[in-house]
Amino acid sequence: MDILAPQQRSRLMSRIRGKDTAPEMRVRQVAHGLGFRFRLHRRDLPGSPDLVFPSRQKVIFVHGCYWHRHPGCRYAYSPKSNAAFWCSKFEANVTRDRRTTRELEALGWGVLVVWECETRDTDALRKRLVEFLNNEEEGRGHDR
Template sequence: MSKIKGTNTSIELIVRKLLHAKGYRYRIHNKKIIGKPDLYLSKYKTAVFIHGCFWHRHKSCKLAYMPKSNVEFWKEKFEKNIERDNRVITELNKSGIKVIIIWECTVKKLGEQEFRDQFLMKFLQGISSNELLTEI
């Protein structure tokens, strides 16, 4: 698993390029912020995590399948990932930081203009609202 890329993934780069083109400015992988979010928008006090559906177990997503071999290992691995994600979200919210989670399956649809517009609208709602957690 050491060969699994955790930063600057293709889906991360797509989101960064889109948001930057729309005028959003952010820091990437800011170690000073709990959980080292993929993007941090200090102007909006918002941490953005771009989650792979497989690794972070996106509910009802076909990309979040369970491998057929070594099931116990994977089950434990995924449970720890979910626990860590929940702990980070809670800590960020307690610190007054909003969290936006962008799922891999959503990013894969961003090639369609209509879907891109919906994505940007949800993103804007997430950074503007009082909600502490937004999932896109």
């Protein structure tokens, strides 16, 4: 049972941002600090990736563990109330994420998904970004 009234819950959920989140800002800061330059949220690409590196033809999505269902993550829990609604919403998010990755890869873009929980370890994040962005050969299918 939810401790908030439906109107309060709706107002609270509507305030959750899709852009410029704290995890996304951490990824941007690390990438910029490493000397990589990028564009943000290019709407002409499938899924409007969070960070776009046009010269390298690579993109990075910063996914929230809860909203995008990070497998095995403690933050990807399921709400107890209105379970059918949330299950359907989460399934649609995951399906859209997979479709977006396939579309980008078909266009020749390398795709990396950075999960919200992975942004807490700056050293590991830095290493992962360097590996992904400097690797010319690889880069495709780096989504999980």
